[in-house]
Amino acid sequence: MPGAxxxxxxxxxxxxxxxxxxxxxxxxxxxxxxxxxxxxRDLDRDAAAFIEDEFSDKRSADHWHLNVHVHDGGQFGTxxxxxxxxxxxRLASSARRELREHMVLAQVSMLVGITIFxxxxxxxxxVLATFPEPGHVLDEGLIILAWVALxxxxxxxxxxxxxxxxxxxxxxxxxxxxVSIRPIPAASSSA
Numbered sequence: 500m501p502g503a504x505x506x507x508x509x510x511x512x513x514x515x516x517x518x519x520x521x522x523x524x525x526x527x528x529x530x531x532x533x534x535x536x537x538x539x540r541d542l543d544r545d546a547a548a549f550i551e552d553e554f555s556d557k558r559s560a561d562h563w564h565l566n567v568h569v570h571d572g573g574q575f576g577t578x579x580x581x582x583x584x585x586x587x588x589r590l591a592s593s594a595r596r597e598l599r600e601h602m603v604l605a606q607v608s609m610l611v612g613i614t615i616f617x618x619x620x621x622x623x624x625x626v627l628a629t630f631p632e633p634g635h636v637l638d639e640g641l642i643i644l645a646w647v648a649l650x651x652x653x654x655x656x657x658x659x660x661x662x663x664x665x666x667x668x669x670x671x672x673x674x675x676x677x678v679s680i681r682p683i684p685a686a687s688s689s690a
Contacts, residue, residue, distance in 0.1 A: 568683050
């Protein structure tokens with residue numbers, strides 16, 4: 500939402516992390532271009548970025564709480580709780596799908612890499628048996644090609660799934676964050 504500013508502070512002690520977010524009106528938390536009802540609306544990009552940024556350093560806490568301090572507006576805690584659950588639930592579902600697709604692609608890549616490896620090693624044996632002297636140059640090239648064919652699939656299968664897994668877990672945890680609304684009296688909002 501243009502002109503919306505989010506600021507807050509956070510506490511992290513023991514196993515509970517609490518983030519405080521201050522808004523002037525409840526509408527600032529939601530995407531102004533989304534005509535859906537509150538519980539199914541998308542969060543405003545700035546609000547979502549603020550929430551994600553604040554909780555990203557608090558991954559070790561067992562419980563997450565979001566206190567929304569509102570200058571103007573009534574009780575919209577239930578609506579906001581459902582909106583956050585749905586918004587981050589959809590992102591977690593998307594991240595889950597992305598991780599599953601990544602793993603399928605990694606497994607297919609590994610099969611292709613193993614096939615290339617076996618073809619190169621078989622060709623190497625054939626070349627050495629047919630051309631013992633001049634075949635050494637081709638022999639080394641086939642060995643390098645065989646191992647290079649396995650390098651990228653092994654990296655994808657072995658390491659690149661970790662950030663996708665962490666993203667999925669982060670969104671799942673954000674979908675479970677407990678939201679509390681804290682109205683700010685008019686006298687203190689003008690101070």
